[in-house]
Amino acid sequence: MANRQRKYDNQVYCIKDLEILGSANMLKSYREYYNEGAMDLITLRENETAYDRYRIRPRVLRNISDLDTATTIFGTKVKFPFGFSPTAMHTLAHPEGEVATSKAAAVANIPMGLSNYSTIKLEDVIAERRDNPYAMQVSLLKNKDAMIQLIRRAESVYFSKVCSKQLINTRDSGAGFKALLLTLDVPYLGRRLNEFRNDFGVPKGMEYPNLFPGVDVTNLEDGQESMAYDDCADWAGVMEFFRKHTKLDIWGKGIYTVQDAELAIEHGMDGIIISNHGGRQLDSVPASLDVLREIVPVAKGRIPIAIDGGIRRGTDIFKALALGADFCFAGRPAIWGLAVGRSIQSKIYITLTRFTTIKYNGQKGVELAINLLYDEFKTTMALAGCRSVTEIGKEYLSLLQPTGVLSKL
Numbered sequence: 001m002a003n004r005q006r007k008y009d010n011q012v013y014c015i016k017d018l019e020i021l022g023s024a025n026m027l028k029s030y031r032e033y034y035n036e037g038a039m040d041l042i043t044l045r046e047n048e049t050a051y052d053r054y055r056i057r058p059r060v061l062r063n064i065s066d067l068d069t070a071t072t073i074f075g076t077k078v079k080f081p082f083g084f085s086p087t088a089m090h091t092l093a094h095p096e097g098e099v100a101t102s103k104a105a106a107v108a109n110i111p112m113g114l115s116n117y118s119t120i121k122l123e124d125v126i127a128e129r130r131d132n133p134y135a136m137q138v139s140l141l142k143n144k145d146a147m148i149q150l151i152r153r154a155e156s157v158y159f160s161k162v163c164s165k166q167l168i169n170t171r172d173s174g175a176g177f178k179a180l181l182l183t184l185d186v187p188y189l190g191r192r193l194n195e196f197r198n199d200f201g202v203p204k205g206m207e208y209p210n211l212f213p214g215v216d217v218t219n220l221e222d223g224q225e226s227m228a229y230d231d232c233a234d235w236a237g238v239m240e241f242f243r244k245h246t247k248l249d250i251w252g253k254g255i256y257t258v259q260d261a262e263l264a265i266e267h268g269m270d271g272i273i274i275s276n277h278g279g280r281q282l283d284s285v286p287a288s289l290d291v292l293r294e295i296v297p298v299a300k301g302r303i304p305i306a307i308d309g310g311i312r313r314g315t316d317i318f319k320a321l322a323l324g325a326d327f328c329f330a331g332r333p334a335i336w337g338l339a340v341g342r343s344i345q346s347k348i349y350i351t352l353t354r355f356t357t358i359k360y361n362g363q364k365g366v367e368l369a370i371n372l373l374y375d376e377f378k379t380t381m382a383l384a385g386c387r388s389v390t391e392i393g394k395e396y397l398s399l400l401q402p403t404g405v406l407s408k409l
């Protein structure tokens, strides 16, 4: 039966399960680095709970037999409106790190944002691509040379690969880096108490091979000048710099207000991500979902609007779309997938009768995260009576008031 629900292994049936199992597989200081955020974690918590204030209003008898979850992002068709936000240092969660995340994103045909604090070379990450799009995240640094070199490398991966013994150029097929995600909300790093308490540090000898190749970044937190964030950045200067140095699309990540959404449009950005950095920068800012509601009435249709922060269920993706987002991203589910991958054993067949078992399958863990969200999202669309992503609108949601009354949006 086509509409039977997929079964899962490893006792992971939703992202919450993945978080619990993945977290148990990590060292305390890494777990808290990934899972926690700034100060009292008020925003971190609200990013998730904001979704619980909305209720879905399904329509029935809608003939959903041709249901289509596909949409486009960065000019590329993808499986459903979900992709990975850039998160630093995947190798702390799993030895295969960003390569495993990339393999899973490629198999699923979803976009992947790659952090400039990736611990694996961007060329090795992009080598795993199929037709799915990638976006390179760029932090705004004082060190302009590091940024320029990073952009050059992202652009110069000429996406050629050997296929049927022929060297073909796959750039035209849409594979590879399509956009830069400028991280706008880090002139300083937020105050993450877990990092102070755990004396968090990356293992000796670890590098950020895309931003500072060959540099031991163990002491990054101690503020080496060559790695410092740019605290003089402004809209005009940033846009002038990036338009001069790239032909890729430029998205602003870390939009918290209507005023800054307007400025992003005014300065010709190609897209925005409404994001509070997963509650890791300024604590007690509003949940990104609440900011989405303010921004959509003024920005919808003028610029692509994506959102991240607290998206953990297919119903969350549905709700964000119903409130006007064009696309959803999430950061931590990829990390938990990698960490769960440490305990997934895959059987690889060598011959028809013999197989060997490999552990540490990071890709399978991340695929599990994607499949859970995909299956939940598809089920939500079907049960709400939406046949395509464009049909999802605010008529499918009510706001649950504290009194228990449901109000229209």
Ligand SMILES: Cc1cc2nc3c(=O)[nH]c(=O)nc-3n(C[C@H](O)[C@H](O)[C@H](O)COP(=O)(O)O)c2cc1C
Binding pocket: 033, 034, 035, 047, 085, 086, 087, 088, 115, 116, 117, 137, 183, 253, 275, 276, 277, 278, 279, 280, 308, 309, 310, 311, 329, 330, 331, 332, 333
């Ligand atoms: C461990 C971790 C590392 C992150 N590293 C980066 C980064 O290098 N650059 C960046 O722009 N955002 C970074 N972020 C923020 C994410 O891109 C994203 O905004 C956030 O994870 C979304 O919240 P979610 O994890 O609740 O989905 C990081 C987030 C986490 C959890």
Ligand SMILES: CCCCC(=O)C(=O)O
Binding pocket: 088, 117, 220, 277, 280
């Ligand atoms: C030094 C890496 C900072 C990455 C980041 O943005 C985060 O941890 O949230």
